[in-house]
Amino acid sequence: MALSAKHYRWTWHFRSPPAALWPLVSNTDRFNRDCGLPPFEVRKHAEGEPAPELGVRRLRSVYLGIVGEWEEREFEWVQPLRFAVQRSFTQGPLASMVQSCELAPNDRGGTRLAYEMRIVPRNLLGAAIVPIAVGVRMRRAAGRVLMRYDEAAQRGSAIPDQGRPPSMAALTRRRLAPIASRLATEERQPGSLVERLCGFISSADDLSASKIRPYALADAWGASRRETLDLFLNATRAGMLDLSWEVLCPHCRGSRHGGPSLESVRSQAHCDSCGIDFTINFDQSVELTFSPNPNVRQVARLQYCVGGPQVTPHVVAQKRLGPGECLFIAMSYPQGRYRIRTQGSDIQHAFRVERDGQASVTIRIEPGPAPSTEPAIAPDGVLTIQTADGAGRMVVIERVAWTDQSVSAAAVTSRQTFRDLFSREILRQGERISVGAMTIVFTDLKNSTRLYREIGDAPAFGRVLDHFAMLKAAVSEGGGAVIKTMGDAVMATFTEPVAALRAMRRAQARLARADGGLEPLALKCSIHRGPCLAISQNEHLDYFGTTVNVCSRLCSLSTGADIVVTGQVLADADVAATFVDPALGLAATRDASPLRGMGDAPFEFWRVAGPAF
Numbered sequence: 124m125a126l127s128a129k130h131y132r133w134t135w136h137f138r139s140p141p142a143a144l145w146p147l148v149s150n151t152d153r154f155n156r157d158c159g160l161p162p163f164e165v166r167k168h169a170e171g172e173p174a175p176e177l178g179v180r181r182l183r184s185v186y187l188g189i190v191g192e193w194e195e196r197e198f199e200w201v202q203p204l205r206f207a208v209q210r211s212f213t214q215g216p217l218a219s220m221v222q223s224c225e226l227a228p229n230d231r232g233g234t235r236l237a238y239e240m241r242i243v244p245r246n247l248l249g250a251a252i253v254p255i256a257v258g259v260r261m262r263r264a265a266g267r268v269l270m271r272y273d274e275a276a277q278r279g280s281a282i283p284d285q286g287r288p289p290s291m292a293a294l295t296r297r298r299l300a301p302i303a304s305r306l307a308t309e310e311r312q313p314g315s316l317v318e319r320l321c322g323f324i325s326s327a328d329d330l331s332a333s334k335i336r337p338y339a340l341a342d343a344w345g346a347s348r349r350e351t352l353d354l355f356l357n358a359t360r361a362g363m364l365d366l367s368w369e370v371l372c373p374h375c376r377g378s379r380h381g382g383p384s385l386e387s388v389r390s391q392a393h394c395d396s397c398g399i400d401f402t403i404n405f406d407q408s409v410e411l412t413f414s415p416n417p418n419v420r421q422v423a424r425l426q427y428c429v430g431g432p433q434v435t436p437h438v439v440a441q442k443r444l445g446p447g448e449c450l451f452i453a454m455s456y457p458q459g460r461y462r463i464r465t466q467g468s469d470i471q472h473a474f475r476v477e478r479d480g481q482a483s484v485t486i487r488i489e490p491g492p493a494p495s496t497e498p499a500i501a502p503d504g505v506l507t508i509q510t511a512d513g514a515g516r517m518v519v520i521e522r523v524a525w526t527d528q529s530v531s532a533a534a535v536t537s538r539q540t541f542r543d544l545f546s547r548e549i550l551r552q553g554e555r556i557s558v559g560a561m562t563i564v565f566t567d568l569k570n571s572t573r574l575y576r577e578i579g580d581a582p583a584f585g586r587v588l589d590h591f592a593m594l595k596a597a598v599s600e601g602g603g604a605v606i607k608t609m610g611d612a613v614m615a616t617f618t619e620p621v622a623a624l625r626a627m628r629r630a631q632a633r634l635a636r637a638d639g640g641l642e643p644l645a646l647k648c649s650i651h652r653g654p655c656l657a658i659s660q661n662e663h664l665d666y667f668g669t670t671v672n673v674c675s676r677l678c679s680l681s682t683g684a685d686i687v688v689t690g691q692v693l694a695d696a697d698v699a700a701t702f703v704d705p706a707l708g709l710a711a712t713r714d715a716s717p718l719r720g721m722g723d724a725p726f727e728f729w730r731v732a733g734p735a736f
Contacts, residue, residue: 126218126246129253132239133262135269139276141226141234145203147272148224148236151431153330157271158264161186162425178466178517180429181213187256189248191215197466197517198430201440201452206432216249217242238265287326295325295420302363302419310357319344320354324363324415329423335364335413338528349602352530353540355413360544364413368532371408373401385532385664386551405558405657409532440520444488450508450518454500459524463488463508466517473523474506475499487511488518533558536657536664537616539599542606549659556657561666562617562650562692563674564603564627566594569645569683571611587611590644594630601626606665612678616666620688621697623650625736627686632735645683649674652691676718677728685730693729701736709733 137144148154156162166181183192192214200206207223221241229235240257244250275282287295299321306312323340324332341351358364369381372394382388388409393400403409415422432438439461442450454476463472465488472486472493480499489511500506508518535541541548550556568574568590575583594613595605603617603626617623627648634644653670660667673689681687692698693711702709710733715725 126244126250129242129244129250129257130240131242131258131262132237133265134235134237135266136229136233136235137269137273137276138231138233139273140232141203141228143276143279144226144234144236144272146433146436147276148226148269149200149203149206149432151198151206151208151428151433152426154268155427156330156425157268158261160427162427163429164426165429166192182429183214187252189215189252191217193217193220195429197441197443198432199442200432200438201442202432202456208430212245216245216252218245218249219243236269238269282331287328292325295415296321298419299324299363302358302361306354306357306361306363310361312354312357313350316344316346316351316354319346320358320363324420329425332420333414333422333424334367336528337413337530342528352535352538356535356538356540356544359413362416363419365416367412367414369410369412370403371410372399373408385548388532388550388554388556390554390556403556405536405556406531406533406560409556411530411532411535435521437524438519438521441517443515443517444508444510445515446510448510448515452506452508452520454502454504454506456502456522458502459522460497462521462523464519464521466519473497476502478502480504483507485509488516532556532657533561534618537561537604537618538602539595539604542604542664546663549662549664550657552659554659558655558657558666560652561655561670562603562620562623562652563655563666563671564598564613564615564617564623565649565674565678566613566615566627566630567647567678567681568611569647574642574644586644590634590646593633594646597626597630597633600629607663614671614675619697620650620652620692620695621701624686624688624692624698624701624731628731628733628735631683631686647678647681647683649677649681649687650692651677651689652695673718673721673726676721677726679719680714680716680728682730685732687728688731689728707733707736709736 161184163182163184166183178197180195181192182195183190185191191212193210193212196209198206198208203226205223205225207221210220212218212220219242223239225237225239227235240261242253242257244253303317303321306317307314320340323335337352337355338348341348344351355364359366365383367381367383368385368388370388370392372392388403390403391400392403392408401408439456440450440452444450456476458476458478460473460475463474463486464470470493472488474484474486475497477499478501480501482501482504484498484500484504485507486498487509508520510516510518568587571583571587574586591608591613594615598605598615601617601622602619603615603623606614606616615623617626627650631646631648634646636643651670651674655666655668655670658665658667677687677689688711701707702711709731711729711731713727713729715727717723718726
């Protein structure tokens with residue numbers, strides 16, 4: 124007997140505009156939890172069972188004592204206006220369910236929000252429980268939760284208030300107290316940041332505490348990102364936090380793998396959602412996150428929704444288009460580069476949103492190579508996407524820029540604090556992970572052989588050790604890390620070229636000062652930026668490749684009064700700005716010379732001279 128579908132549509136009016144409500148409402152993992160829905164588990168693919176379609180997940184949960192299993196298609200959405208998801212049940216009292224949410228601006232600057240559910244019962248039990256579970260309980264819960272989200276959006280918060288029960292928070296506080304005291308006194312971490320971190324660990328709900336991003340908290344606190352990351356690293360070493368290395372898919376950017384050690388990271392990975400294999404790189408594919416140590420606080424890592432727009436917030440729109448179907452999107456997104464991709468394909472179409480762009484742009488999705496041009500569309504223009512062949516497909520529109528609130532493996536492994544506290548964090552032996560862009564520094568003491576001859580081995584060796592300590596301090600102050608020493612030479616890494624240039628000019632200036640009647644020292648230095656490979660060597664994390672080799676050979680061309688840099692360093696916007704500022708007094712002189720072991724052709728470089736800045 125076929126049962127009729129149940130249709131529910133609820134409408135609310137809120138004070139916050141759609142753009143402010145969207146990050147809260149579209150976080151379906153949190154929304155389902157807050158509404159009292161049960162967590163789910165992912166059903167593993169059984170041997171002999173037909174594999175689901177690409178992008179379809181098989182899930183299972185228990186609600187009101189009733190087991191339900193279903194296949195869930197990818198969410199579809201357009202920021203910040205609507206999202207929807209479809210579920211087909213294989214077990215339980217329901218046959219299918221479609222949920223959708225629409226946000227529209229109202230005349231008073233707020234939002235008219237409509238939440239809709241279409242449910243087809245499988246049997247009489249389903250027909251009996253849906254009016255109560257959905258028509259009454261879900262409507263009340265959704266209204267209460269959305270009201271709280273509106274209040275949070277009015278405060279400018281991306282996380283609604285829902286602290287832990289006072290008794291549990293007090294117990295966590297007591298466990299944190301001795302660790303916090305050691306961090307503030309012995310490790311000399313900022314007391315105010317330590318207190319804020321303890322407050323967050325004590326009161327945050329499990330969803331927020333299970334995956335903590337240091338930069339996101341630093342931004343919310345108005346604190347220094349560098350100080351906050353150093354605190355997290357020290358807190359991990361002290362037993363307050365645990366760290367995890369998350370591998371991110373380059374397309375959907377969802378976390379596909381994770382482990383407590385770099386040894387768990389492999390150079391190749393697979394994303395089931397996108398149906399692609401991809402190569403790992405340190406600067407975009409590996410993110411460091413944190414969670415409370417279980418001895419401090421137990422965090423339940425439960426999932427209440429596997430998809431949803433906030434899993435991949437860089438995706439501004441995602442929709443399955445049928446053959447010849449069109450998608451029209453009004454451009455209300457920030458200026459910058461965007462790309463359009465289709466599931467299971469490497470073909471991408473790029474476009475830009477910029478002030479002088481066209482009022483209307485049409486992009487056709489069809490077989491063959493993508494066009495080399497990037498059309499520009501105005502911020503208030505209309506983008507039309509059309510499937511031009513006979514195939515239907517999921518179309519994804521995403522911002523090209525990655526979030527700057529993620530702590531990448533490239534960034535953290537270039538921090539001296541990390542190298543000091545986690546020197547045993549290395550890759551699996553033989554594994555090589557690419558780093559798309561790393562700033563490499565080489566230094567060497569000028570005339571160190573003469574120094575040993577003139578003042579004797581012991582005094583000269585003491586001065587060399589002092590120079591190493593000074594260099595390490597200068598590198599650490601600049602946000603970099605010393606990778607290794609080789610005789611009198613040092614190799615260091617930075618994430619930003621301007622930080623390397625600033626740190627090395629200061630180091631040269633400090634060594635050139637004749638303190639205590641000692642003879643001044645001259646430090647030869649070179650800086651290069653480019654791709655390299657991360658490896659484990661001599662039980663430490665190391666880097667090698669052409670970028671490293673070029674920088675090493677350039678160091679010998681420095682006079683000790685200048686820094687030899689490459690065109691890649693000078694091309695950096697922040698570095699270029701230092702030469703425009705006349706107050707800094709920096710100058711770059713072009714030069715060229717063959718590099719040892721790299722052919723006879725002259726290699727172009729620049730000599731940077733001027734005061735420390």
